Amino acid sequence: MAEVAEERQKSPVVDDKIHTWPHLVRVEFLVALFVMIVLTLWSVVVDAPLEEPANPTRTPNPSKAPWYFLGLQEMLVYFDPWLAGVVLPSLIIVGLMMIPFIDINQKGNGYYTFKERKIEILTFFFGFHILWVSMIIIGTFFRGPGWNLFWPWQRWDPHKVVALANVDLPYLLGFRDYFWSSVCGGVLVLGYFVFATLAFYLWILRIKGKEFLERWGMVRFLITALLFVTMLSLPAKMFLRLAFNIKYVWVTPWFNI
Amino acid sequence: MKKWEELKKDITESQVWRAIFRHGYEDTPRNRVLMVTANVWLHLHPAKVRRHGVRMRFTWCMGGLTFLMFLVTVVTGIYLMFYYRPVAEYAYADMKYLEFDMPFGMLMRNMHRWSAHAMVVFVWLHMFRVFLTGSYKPPREFNWVVGVLLLVLTLLLSFTGYLLPWDQLSIWAVTVGSNMARATPLLGHEGPFAELVGANPIYDARAFLFGGGEIGPHTLLRFYILHCIFIPLVTSLLLAIHFWRIRRDSFSGPPL
Numbered sequence A: 001m002a003e004v005a006e007e008r009q010k011s012p013v014v015d016d017k018i019h020t021w022p023h024l025v026r027v028e029f030l031v032a033l034f035v036m037i038v039l040t041l042w043s044v045v046v047d048a049p050l051e052e053p054a055n056p057t058r059t060p061n062p063s064k065a066p067w068y069f070l071g072l073q074e075m076l077v078y079f080d081p082w083l084a085g086v087v088l089p090s091l092i093i094v095g096l097m098m099i100p101f102i103d104i105n106q107k108g109n110g111y112y113t114f115k116e117r118k119i120e121i122l123t124f125f126f127g128f129h130i131l132w133v134s135m136i137i138i139g140t141f142f143r144g145p146g147w148n149l150f151w152p153w154q155r156w157d158p159h160k161v162v163a164l165a166n167v168d169l170p171y172l173l174g175f176r177d178y179f180w181s182s183v184c185g186g187v188l189v190l191g192y193f194v195f196a197t198l199a200f201y202l203w204i205l206r207i208k209g210k211e212f213l214e215r216w217g218m219v220r221f222l223i224t225a226l227l228f229v230t231m232l233s234l235p236a237k238m239f240l241r242l243a244f245n246i247k248y249v250w251v252t253p254w255f256n257i
Numbered sequence B: 001m002k003k004w005e006e007l008k009k010d011i012t013e014s015q016v017w018r019a020i021f022r023h024g025y026e027d028t029p030r031n032r033v034l035m036v037t038a039n040v041w042l043h044l045h046p047a048k049v050r051r052h053g054v055r056m057r058f059t060w061c062m063g064g065l066t067f068l069m070f071l072v073t074v075v076t077g078i079y080l081m082f083y084y085r086p087v088a089e090y091a092y093a094d095m096k097y098l099e100f101d102m103p104f105g106m107l108m109r110n111m112h113r114w115s116a117h118a119m120v121v122f123v124w125l126h127m128f129r130v131f132l133t134g135s136y137k138p139p140r141e142f143n144w145v146v147g148v149l150l151l152v153l154t155l156l157l158s159f160t161g162y163l164l165p166w167d168q169l170s171i172w173a174v175t176v177g178s179n180m181a182r183a184t185p186l187l188g189h190e191g192p193f194a195e196l197v198g199a200n201p202i203y204d205a206r207a208f209l210f211g212g213g214e215i216g217p218h219t220l221l222r223f224y225i226l227h228c229i230f231i232p233l234v235t236s237l238l239l240a241i242h243f244w245r246i247r248r249d250s251f252s253g254p255p256l
């Protein structure tokens, strides 16, 4: 004990390092103990669900994926499965892995700060909390039979009548011919990406300046723009669906968007 | 106070105590370092850490708790494996047997289930913490990538386990979750451009996952092996890399 006190006196403020044993190990032990107690009590009180035996001929309505995938299932409302279930999740994973390589802001490494990295944090917050977490909450608590919206306290009425979303955007714009609707949809989707990328460029130019964009480089910019614009396409499609009942923007013989 | 000191001395210097513990623990800086470096479990830590790194405010303990939840699922999972057979005829009955007849069966099952859920929540919070402290910035980019893989593996572990009770909840949740695989572009029979590759209901991405065109007994075995052997092994490997890199890259913190 004496030696430790002595050592502390010799190096007062310069070195803020402390011994892992006992300081860190003690915190870890106490937290682990606490969590184990809560987990055990919880497990004594709340039983894991077990329903009737599996029956492939009886589909429950609604069939919900495990809660942590309900964000994906919720996206199925707005996009076809190949997008909502495959392409977008892959982009989420790849996009997350890209973060350290596209974020060249050296500040805010190893401490909490909002001021020095506002846009980064707001973007993450938007993607993670607003989109991912709130979609999980909607999927868990607000979806009933037919994947229709219900309040959590509302009775699930399997015969609830819902306006069908079956208008495509080109149709709404006056295109009746299949070929020209396809062309129109393609122009709209590609136009969205080009236009939004440009807007993204101008926005970054305004808030971060030219010097930053040069340091950032073309490749980083394009990757970030692609990820960012794709992320925004979800609220964009949600808006089209909820405001105008639009099913697809782009219909082709091979895929629909 | 004095009495207490004397009593302590009597005990720690008795022959029985000495026979068990061989030598005392002297609280010296050297011993404090040795406690960590000479212990298999504790040596994952550095011998010294920055004061603020110890504060729960910095890490929220989330990485460590994710790991704790992983360990709980491993221990309780092994217990469950003693009683569970991944065969469609038995799986559900074994769950009932486990719940009603096995000593602590229900408790073990509950703990396995809830710690798995907690692990998913904790890993998200951990990622959020690492993002907020900017701890993915150089030189820790690679460990962030390893972390994202761990996140995916955590979700897959939970998802494959979901099927095993073989009840209505599990098969339909897994059906819904896996149906997306049949829409994979090129590789799924309902995905865009499937004709080009010749994907069909019994020969596509989902059939590969299910071991057949529909969810069935073969799926159960497949998910069981993924859940109990393959994914835990890969996760453990990546965890080793993750922990090793935390040490190599040094834990993040503001420059002194």
Ligand code: HEM
Pocket (backbone or CB within 6 Å): B059, B061, B062, B063, B064, B065, B066, B067, B070, B123, B126, B127, B130, B133, B135, B136, B140, B143, B144, B145, B146, B147, B148, B149, B150, B151, B154, B239, B242, B246, B250, B251, B252, B253
């Ligand atoms: C099974 C999942 C995981 C486990 C068990 C785990 C465990 C840990 C532990 C124990 C730490 C030490 C600091 C702390 O407790 O916060 C840590 C640090 C770290 N983790 Fe994870 N982690 C996991 C997943 C992830 C994920 C999903 C990411 C990011 C996408 C990530 C990125 C990092 C990084 C960059 C560090 C270094 C932080 C620093 O130096 O401040 N990890 N991890």
